Amino acid sequence: MPYKVLLVNAPSEGKYSLTKQPPLGLLYIASYLKNSGVDVLVLDLNVRSGWRKEFLPALRKFGPQAVGISSNFSNVCQTAEIASLVKNSDKKIRVVAGGPQPTVAPEEYCIPCIDYIIPYESEKIMLDFCRSGTGAGIPGVLSCRDDDIRGSLAKVERAPVEDLDTLPFPAYEMLDMRLYYTFGYRALPLASMVTSRGCGHGCIFCSQAVSGKRWRRRSAKNVVDEMEWLVKRIGVREISIEDDNFTADQGRVMDICELIGKRGLKFHWQLQNGIRVDCLSRGLLKELKKAGCWKLAIAPEVGDEDSLRRIHKAITLEQFRAAASWCREVGIVYFGYFMMGLPFEGAREMEKTSSFARELDPLCISLTKLVILPGTPLFFSHPSKAYSEKISYFSRAKDRLLERKYTRAYLRFYARPRKLLEIVSVFGLRQFWKLVLNAFDLFLLRRG
Numbered sequence: 461m462p463y464k465v466l467l468v469n470a471p472s473e474g475k476y477s478l479t480k481q482p483p484l485g486l487l488y489i490a491s492y493l494k495n496s497g498v499d500v501l502v503l504d505l506n507v508r509s510g511w512r513k514e515f516l517p518a519l520r521k522f523g524p525q526a527v528g529i530s531s532n533f534s535n536v537c538q539t540a541e542i543a544s545l546v547k548n549s550d551k552k553i554r555v556v557a558g559g560p561q562p563t564v565a566p567e568e569y570c571i572p573c574i575d576y577i578i579p580y581e582s583e584k585i586m587l588d589f590c591r592s593g594t595g596a597g598i599p600g601v602l603s604c605r606d607d608d609i610r611g612s613l614a615k616v617e618r619a620p621v622e623d624l625d626t627l628p629f630p631a632y633e634m635l636d637m638r639l640y641y642t643f644g645y646r647a648l649p650l651a652s653m654v655t656s657r658g659c660g661h662g663c664i665f666c667s668q669a670v671s672g673k674r675w676r677r678r679s680a681k682n683v684v685d686e687m688e689w690l691v692k693r694i695g696v697r698e699i700s701i702e703d704d705n706f707t708a709d710q711g712r713v714m715d716i717c718e719l720i721g722k723r724g725l726k727f728h729w730q731l732q733n734g735i736r737v738d739c740l741s742r743g744l745l746k747e748l749k750k751a752g753c754w755k756l757a758i759a760p761e762v763g764d765e766d767s768l769r770r771i772h773k774a775i776t777l778e779q780f781r782a783a784a785s786w787c788r789e790v791g792i793v794y795f796g797y798f799m800m801g802l803p804f805e806g807a808r809e810m811e812k813t814s815s816f817a818r819e820l821d822p823l824c825i826s827l828t829k830l831v832i833l834p835g836t837p838l839f840f841s842h843p844s845k846a847y848s849e850k851i852s853y854f855s856r857a858k859d860r861l862l863e864r865k866y867t868r869a870y871l872r873f874y875a876r877p878r879k880l881l882e883i884v885s886v887f888g889l890r891q892f893w894k895l896v897l898n899a900f901d902l903f904l905l906r907r908g
Contacts, residue, residue, distance in 0.1 A: 540571055656675060754793060762802070795822050810866075
């Protein structure tokens with residue numbers, strides 16, 4: 461009998477989410493294990509509103525020896541709840557936590573209902589865990605009974621996948637693709653892709669805990685092979701690239717675009733996660749457009765040069781202005797990503813961020829309140845301001861200045877008839893209504 465593993469994507473808060481994308485990390489682990497003879501089932505609770513009623517019947521029907529839960533800082537409590545349900549159902553099932561938050565804050569998962577933590581990239585380590593049958597003594601597997609789990613984490617040697625082309629494609633066949641979407645799509649079903657891992661840049665707010673700082677890429681052929689597989693075998697009509705640094709090698713991007721054309725592939729795709737504008741040119745945008753890429757995002761984060769320097773963005777405002785101009789010229793829709801709540805920010809800096817968002821005039825903006833995560837440079841310099849139960853993307857407790865400036869920035873950007881009509885003309889009324897519901901949801905969460 462093959463070893464049986466249930467891989468669970470923990471749900472996050474928010475009723476009217478603008479994005480529900482496939483759990484790529486779990487899907488890579490699932491395909492890797494499946495190819496090695498492990499019996500795997502993926503359960504994405506993030507797309508199931510009634511997951512508390514559905515989980516236990518699914519668990520008992522599958523009967524796994526181990527349950528792996530992917531967790532981030534926004535669903536630590538839900539992860540603990542899922543683990544508790546597993547142990548209450550069958551104490552013999554081993555529960556493993558992985559993902560960004562267990563990697564940077566393993567002590568949060570040292571609770572009776574979780575047995576092990578697997579940090580960093582975990583395809584290979586999870587297979588070792590399954591082959592061992594118990595998980596005990598496997599390098600890279602941390603016991604939650606360890607009194608010094610952070611010290612043990614520091615001794616774990618990263619084992620990143622060096623040749624990403626050797627990984628099997630994510631196990632999309634295990635999901636109902638009708639449940640996934642992102643804000644701003646042209647066709648469904650929609651799938652996500654990563655064509656590289658790691659980020660060598662030094663933004664002080666960003667965590668690269670899982671994949672590390674060394675950038676590793678898939679070959680252009682391997683990338684387009686997966687695109688073709690998604691379109692022809694899985695039935696996908698749009699693909700969202702989720703890389704942190706898709707355009708780091710512009711020659712590779714050119715090759716990807718050329719191969720899409722040579723194979724006659726017709727599908728919509730977008731760079732939803734954002735690209736660095738210092739790795740962009742007018743010519744590259746034209747090739748992206750020609751190959752079917754219709755939308756991307758740029759991320760100034762702030763609105764003045766001094767703040768850009770202080771967050772170590774290593775990009776200038778003028779470079780963002782140029783990128784926005786090229787997108788308009790070529791005809792690619794662009795979003796803008798911004799943040800507020802940096803420790804050095806006052807009212808003046810927040811106003812500049814709001815003003816620069818309107819100056820760049822992307823179709824839409826995403827404005828988040830900074831959450832200082834463990835492992836980031838900001839965490840080490842400002843540990844007292846790090847995330848907590850009262851600090852999240854949605855709320856910053858009693859930070860009234862931030863709440864006021866945040867609300868004002870959103871209203872000044874979106875409460876313009878021209879902007880609202882522009883959004884409706886590009887996305888239609890259905891997606892526009894989701895944007896309205898999301899805004900209402902955020903309003904309730906901030907006051908919850």
